[in-house]
Amino acid sequence: MNSRYLLLLGLLLFSCHNTSPEDEEEMQETTTPVTVTHCALVDMQEIVELNAISVFLQKNQIKATTNGYLKSVAVLPGQRVTRDQPLFMLKGKEAEHLGLLLDQLDSSSKFTGEICLRANRNGFVQDIYYQAGDYVLEGDVLAEVSDAESLVFMMQLPYELTPCLSKNNLLDLLLPDGTLLHGTRSTSLPAVDPLSQTRSVVIRIPDGGSIPENLIAKVQVVKNTRRNVLSLPKAAVLADETLEHFWIMKMTDGEYAVKVPIIKGIETNGMVEIVSPELSLEDLILETGNYGLPDRARVLIQEKEE
Secondary structure, three states: OHHHHHHHHHHHHHHHHOOOHHHHHHHHOOEEEEEEEOOEEEEEEEEEEEEEEEEEOOEEEEEOOOOEEEEEEOOOOOOEEOOOOEEEEEEEHHHHHHHHHHHHHOOOOOOOOEEEEEOOOOEEEEEEOOOOOOEEOOOOEEEEEEEHHHEEEEEEEEHHHHHHHHHOOEEEEEOOOOOEEEEEEEEEEEEEOOOOOEEEEEEEOOOOOOOOOOOEEEEEEEEEEEEEEEEEEHHHOEEOOOOOOEEEEEEOOOOEEEEEEEEEEEEEOOEEEEEEOOOOOOOOEEEEOOOOOOOEEEEEEOOOOO
């Protein structure tokens, strides 16, 4: 029994050692089809995307000018109003008694004692606190109207990015529906959120139109700008699973590519800055087919598909 096992083991060892050097070389010389690219000198920007929320900086309160009853309410919450548009009709208690007395003395008298409360700015009715028939006191807030001309976007800027503000006087805002607005950076509020450590930066837009409050827009802030830097397409740069080490596959001749560790810089618009090592514009760098290749790989360069 043991002799049979020994014989079988010997046959296995013999078959393993019977592989010729030519076969081993053929197995190692697998050719991988690839496409190549060159380095390019381009201008690059490091961009940080932040959120900005639409807010009305000014909200006007419509207050009762005397004690009395609300005869009518001419608007609804959310309604857009214009300057001098009637909002409430108020009739004071004393004015109502005075009107009855005047009617008894002179039936032709047209005194009503009604007071029309109007909007003092263009805007939107935020809240209405009383309805027709309610009794109100002088000074009671009847409604709150936001000033349409005071609409701005409030960008939440991390405090460490404060030095970047001087480079971002003009900012583009992308709304959720794809609308692009061109804004101008204005003032920064002199306070920092204690939890997020961000400060609010006011971005003014030419015309708010019908933009509602609390709408979130995306803002791209330029953090750094570099001119004429050496870069490669993003597909040419490889990384490990932890994204700590990066490398490229560089052609050494017409058949072989080797692994070259790199240090990358700014990454934007599908291009990656190569900080080191120094590469030539004539170097051939693998762009596709490079994933999973060993340190020295035999490749076959193919034309890129249009």
